[in-house]
Amino acid sequence: MTTNNKELIVKKIENGTVIDHIPADKVFDVVRILGLISLEDEVLIGTNLESKKYGRKGIIKATNKFFDCEEIDKLAIIAPTATLITIKNYEVVEKKSLSIPKEIHKIVKCINPNCVTNVEEIDTQFNVVSEEPLTIQCHYCEKTMTNINFK
C-alpha cells in the first residue's frame, strides 16, 4: 500500500465520528445495525485495511453524525475492540475505547419466543454474564443467550 492510498483512506472529516478498529467482518453489521445507510451526509466505509493490532480492520467515517448512548452500547456489543473518535473542526475532541456494558437496556430482543417481553410492550433488560464469548441473561425469562438480536 502506498502512502498516497493511505492518505486517501484517512481523509479527514470536518465534523462527525470515526469508528476505527472494527473487526473486518463486523463492518457491515455496524453499518446495518446503526442504520448508517440512511444518513444524509457523507459516510466513508473501509474494510480489510491493514492493522498492526488486528490483522484486518474496518473503519467508518460518518460526517455530522454523533452517537447517543444506546448507539454506543450497540456498537460495543457488535465490535467491542472499536475506538470511537469524535471530530470537530478537523480536530479530534474525544477518543473513546468501547467496553461491553454490564446491563443492556432496550436495544436487544430476547431470543426466547415464550418470553413475556416478546408479547407485552416491555423495555427489555439483560445482564451480561460473560464477555467472551458474549453471553447475556434476560432479566425477565432468565434465559441465557449468545445470539444477540438487536431490535
Place this chain on the structure above:
Amino acid sequence: MTNLKGKNLISITDYTKEDYLTVLDLAEKFEKNPNQPVLSDKVVGSLFFEPSTRTRLSFETAANRLGARVIGFSNTAATSLTKGESLHDTIMMVSSYVDIIVMRHHKDGASRYASEVSPVPLINAGDGSNQHPTQCMLDLYSIRKTQGTLDNLQIAMVGDLKYGRTVHSLVQAMSNFGAEFHFVSPESLAMPDNVKAYANNAGLKYHEYRKLEDVIPFADIIYMTRIQKERFPDVLEYEKVKDSYILNASLLNGCKDNMKVLHPLPRVNEISMDVDKTKYAYYFQQAKNGMFVRQALIASILGYADQIK
C-alpha cells in the same frame, strides 16, 4: 430470622439462605398449628392465567387457613384477557383491590414483569418454563424435615433433568447448603451446562449417571421426575431408556435407612405404586408441606411473621 415484609418472591435466587431458613422455620409452626387466622382483614389475589389446580388449591387453602379472603380466576377464558387486555392493565386493576398477588402465567418472565408493575407484593406460582419458587421451597422443607438438616446431603435427581425446572431450582437452592449432587438421566435429557456451572461456582461436586441403580446405595434424597416421551427426538431412544428410570420397591433394597423419595407430582409411572407403602415414600407428604410453606410466605410477606405461634 430475616424480615420478608413486602419482598416479592419471583425467582429462587431472589431469596438468601437466611430468607429460606426464615420461611422454613415459620412453615414448621404452621405444620403444628395450621389454622391461624391473622389475616382476617386481608385479601389475596389468586391470578391463574394458566390453569394449575394443584398449585392453586394449595395457595388458596393456605390463604384461607390464615383467615384471608381470596379473589381471582383459575383460567383466563372467563376474563377480559381474552379480549386483549394487557397483563400490565390486569395487574394494575387487581393490585388496587388486594394486599398480595399470587400469580401463575404461561409466559416466561411474566411474574417478574408483573411484580415491577404491581404496587403490592407478588408471589410467583410458576411462569412458563422459568421459575416455580414455592415448589422449590417446599422441596427444601421436605428435605430438611426428613433429614433433620439441609447441610452436606447426597442428593440424587432422576429423569428429565434437561427441561425439569424443579430440579434446576433445587440445584440453585441447595447450592447454599453444601450438597453433593448425583444426576441420573438419559444422555439426551442431561442436566444443562448452565445448571452444572451453578453447582461448580458454588464449589459443589456433581456426578452424572445413566442408571438409577447406581445412586440407590448412598443417596439421602432421590428426587424423581417425569420423563415425557415427546421430549425424545427419537422414539427408539425413548423405548431404550424408559424402564431404567422407573423406581420400584425391590430397587430400593440396600438404600440408606434415612433415604426419602421425593417427586413434584403428578407422577405417571416413574414411581411404582409398591413404593407408596414403603417408609421411603415421601411425595404425598411433600405436596402437603407446600401448604405450610405457602402459609409461611404469605404471612411473612404481609408482615405477620411475628404473630405466628
